[in-house]
Amino acid sequence: MAESPYPMLSVEAALAAVLAQASPLPPVTIPARQALGYILAGDIRARAALPPFPASVKDGYAVIAADGPGIYPLVGEVTAGRMADFAVTPGTVAYVTTGAPMPPGADAVVMVEQTEKLWPANGAAQVEIRVQVRAGDDVRPVGVDVAAGELVLEAGTRLGPAEIGLLATAGVTDVSIYPRPLVAVLSTGDELVEPGTRLGAGQIWDSNRAMLVAAIAAVGGEVMDLGISGDSQASLEASVQRGLIRADLLLTSGGVSMGDLDLIKPLLEHAGQVHFGRVRLKPGKPITFATATSGNASNAHTCLVFGLPGNPVSSLVTFYLFAVPAIRKLAGYADPNLPRVQARLFHALSLDPARPEYHRATLRWDMAQNCFVAESTGSQSSSRLLSMRTANALLELPEREGELPAGALVTALLIG
Ligand code: AMP
Numbered sequence: 001m002a003e004s005p006y007p008m009l010s011v012e013a014a015l016a017a018v019l020a021q022a023s024p025l026p027p028v029t030i031p032a033r034q035a036l037g038y039i040l041a042g043d044i045r046a047r048a049a050l051p052p053f054p055a056s057v058k059d060g061y062a063v064i065a066a067d068g069p070g071i072y073p074l075v076g077e078v079t080a081g082r083m084a085d086f087a088v089t090p091g092t093v094a095y096v097t098t099g100a101p102m103p104p105g106a107d108a109v110v111m112v113e114q115t116e117k118l119w120p121a122n123g124a125a126q127v128e129i130r131v132q133v134r135a136g137d138d139v140r141p142v143g144v145d146v147a148a149g150e151l152v153l154e155a156g157t158r159l160g161p162a163e164i165g166l167l168a169t170a171g172v173t174d175v176s177i178y179p180r181p182l183v184a185v186l187s188t189g190d191e192l193v194e195p196g197t198r199l200g201a202g203q204i205w206d207s208n209r210a211m212l213v214a215a216i217a218a219v220g221g222e223v224m225d226l227g228i229s230g231d232s233q234a235s236l237e238a239s240v241q242r243g244l245i246r247a248d249l250l251l252t253s254g255g256v257s258m259g260d261l262d263l264i265k266p267l268l269e270h271a272g273q274v275h276f277g278r279v280r281l282k283p284g285k286p287i288t289f290a291t292a293t294s295g296n297a298s299n300a301h302t303c304l305v306f307g308l309p310g311n312p313v314s315s316l317v318t319f320y321l322f323a324v325p326a327i328r329k330l331a332g333y334a335d336p337n338l339p340r341v342q343a344r345l346f347h348a349l350s351l352d353p354a355r356p357e358y359h360r361a362t363l364r365w366d367m368a369q370n371c372f373v374a375e376s377t378g379s380q381s382s383s384r385l386l387s388m389r390t391a392n393a394l395l396e397l398p399e400r401e402g403e404l405p406a407g408a409l410v411t412a413l414l415i416g
């Protein structure tokens with residue numbers, strides 16, 4: 001029986017081999033307003049305190065707390081964005097709005113709901129203060145939200161909307177981030193034609209490339225589309241070379257099994273170093289990982305190459321298991337792994353005795369059971385892309401005889 005010369009690695013060992021070859025790309029500086037979704041390459045400290053001045057928390061009256069309840073003359077008003085040109089002296093009050101700088105002399109704010117404005121017949125306005133407040137009440141001291149120089153964001157943080165807001169709060173307009181990895185995609189197979197073209201005898205539409213292009217974009221990579229190559233040495237070599245010299249990662253699909261025209265593994269052996277050519281998992285056993293370095297000593301460029309299996313499901317599952325952590329590591333993620341949660345099986349699932357299975361499932365939160373419930377997407381055939389439709393998780397099923405009963409707890413790798 002023909003046997004692959006490549007040792008069979010566990011998923012964990014294979015992933016460790018991938019991550020050992022991946023390192024974050026050199027950081028670049030971009031405007032903070034365009035930094036959504038990128039990973040910070042350096043710590044961010046606040047350039048100024050927030051608030052920069054003692055500020056009122058309420059619409060009301062700035063008072064001297066020790067004065068206590070009573071009726072006091074109104075000496076002025078300060079609205080947000082203005083500074084008082086007067087002081088509050090014992091026995092007087094001033095009108096303030098939320099966010100306004102406290103007038104000098106005042107040490108507390110009484111909210112407008114606890115006061116009454118009076119207009120005596122002889123003219124000048126007075127305010128009745130109805131409650132006793134303490135010094136500092138409803139005043140935000142300088143720097144209470146953010147101190148000047150405070151570390152507001154750490155290197156390795158992903159910039160979401162709150163983090164973009166924090167950059168603005170910190171007075172930062174340009175940030176150092178890790179760029180998005182450039183990921184080249186090549187479909188291989190004499191049978192493949194572009195969707196939209198008429199199918200000739202023996203042909204099928206190339207679905208892997210459209211799928212992988214979308215998957216790359218969804219995890220934050222830039223795409224370089226290398227099209228389709230037929231199963232000839234010369235054509236494959238030319239397409240692979242185009243990817244190797246420019247891209248940070250190259251994904252090929254197809255041509256890694258044991259067939260006569262499965263030429264990708266020998267081609268990668270020739271172009272660089274193959275780190276593994278077989279992994280014990282289902283689906284996706286022939287997944288192949290290599291690195292290839294091009295350029296000269298002073299300007300070397302290393303490309304991480306994933307020879308994904310041709311079956312569409314195997315292609316996408318191995319993309320999530322091995323290529324996504326690599327893309328995330330290049331993109332600067334502190335933790336390149338996708339998150340995992342525990343879920344209860346909605347129905348019994350039979351196990352594979354020889355290989356751990358990554359079973360496609362849809363997770364939903366179950367209000368009554370207070371946990372995630374995982375529902376299988378049905379037949380798990382690796383050629384049936386419908387088994388990935390609506391899947392937002394891969395259930396990590398152990399290699400074992402028999403089945404897991406409904407209600408069993410499993411680990412689910414979140415893919416969407
Ligand atoms: P291979 O790994 O090249 O032996 O391909 C395994 C199976 O996946 C075959 O049935 C191929 O026709 C199919 N396949 C390979 N590449 C693609 C692709 N890009 N789109 C759809 N099916 C593919």
Ligand code: MG
Nearest residue numbers: 189254255310
């Ligand atoms: Mg093929």
